[in-house]
Amino acid sequence: MDNLMVIEIYTKEQSDTFAQINVSQRNERMPTDHYYTGIAVKQQDVYLAKAVLYINKSISYKDRNVALVGAYEAQENEEAVHKLFQNIEKRAIEQGVDFLIGPMNGSTWENYRFHDHPQKPLFFMEMKHEPYYAMQWKSIGFKPLAHYYSAIATVAPRQNEKIDKLKSRLLRDGVIIRGLDKDNYVADLKKLYPFLHDSFKQNFLYSPISESSFLEKYLPLQSVLKPEFVQIAEHEGEIVGVLLGTDDLFNRAGKTLIIKTLARSPKRLYRGLGLVLVNEFYQKAVAKKYQQIIYALMIDEGDATSLSDQYDGHLLKTYTLYGKAI
CATH class of the missing domain: 3.40.630.30 (Gcn5-related N-acetyltransferase (GNAT))
Structure with missing residues (x-):
């Protein structure tokens, strides 16, 4: 027994x-x-x-x-x-x-x-x-x-005239790109909360999260996030794009960054903003002598249009989500 x-x-x-x-x-x-x-x-x-x-x-x-x-x-x-x-x-x-x-x-x-x-x-x-x-x-x-998959790209100096033109247009239209305000971290999180909710609502299996749960999830990251690697795009006081990046704290052998979240407003005015945010992130990685960037946990939709391809990214890992009828 x-x-x-x-x-x-x-x-x-x-x-x-x-x-x-x-x-x-x-x-x-x-x-x-x-x-x-x-x-x-x-x-x-x-x-x-x-x-x-x-x-x-x-x-x-x-x-x-x-x-x-x-x-x-x-x-x-x-x-x-x-x-x-x-x-x-x-x-x-x-x-x-x-x-x-x-x-x-x-x-x-x-x-x-x-x-x-x-x-x-x-x-x-x-x-x-x-x-x-x-x-x-x-x-x-x-x-x-x-x-799903993660890709990795080597960091090396490069110039992209198309992205430079996109950035010039966005800045001319009044878009501001800034880093994370760590002195007002909670205030930035509260501004990001509704933006991310609206940006992700079309994603596969998405569901909303309460503001309190959102804060509980992201407050612990305050000590590890570097302001220059969190790109926030604003227009007329509203957030219209964000790139959340961080150091790979598990990699002791080399300087590696991770792009964890990337989102932009779907409005036509902000077309190309994702490319610009990644390019800003990438240029800062070059300046700080990082060696590689991981584009983390992207859904595989059977195409080859991911942002990592712009920077000669190659496959790092794959992942699977499972289902079962009962």
Whole structure:
């Protein structure tokens, strides 16, 4: 009897308790927005597998009733993983769900996707997970839903007359490009919040985030962000474009920057602003003698028009998001 696996269920009110359960000892912050229930599989007081079923009603995928599986941790134990997902699916079906997506910690604002080659070194702000996780999910019927990639480009001096002309036009029309105001960091975040919400609302599986959750997510970055590598474009007092870049704090061997977020207003007046922001970022990287730039976690839409191509970027890593009908 002592070898029986036990299923533990943690309600929304018990989410803090669930967050303390360690399986892989990664101890990352567990998002609680859209948390519906936490499920853990235990044997002889050892946790073998756990995950959260998130129900985010703002996410739509085709005509399916979607729920998300995130905060996933597991040991290499096939029986425990199967028991975990049997219970996840049972509770999802009880809520009218017919399609699961994951890994996703509640929304695309949080960590989601699995590495396709998890043995490769991580860069800063990249998700972490055990190398066998994707195989565990595929073994119980999850199939690829979307593909993503990161590219890397070598930093070298160059001139682009087309981008110079775009910049001149934008400045002539009154667009101002500035760095992050770290002395008024919270104020800048509060200005960025509605802009990013509007900019990303057409993205695949996007859902809104509350201002308080947005601030909670980005306040910890204040100590690591360098003002010159966060490009903010404003016009008539309103933010119309942003590039969020940071040092790769995990790379001790060379000076590497990461472009994490890039967005611009869709209005015709700001056409080309993304190229200009990347070029400004790139020129500052040259001046500061950085060696390479990573264009992080872009969705693969089957074309070759990414901004990284403008700077001779090449593929660094790929990632996959999975789905399963239930």
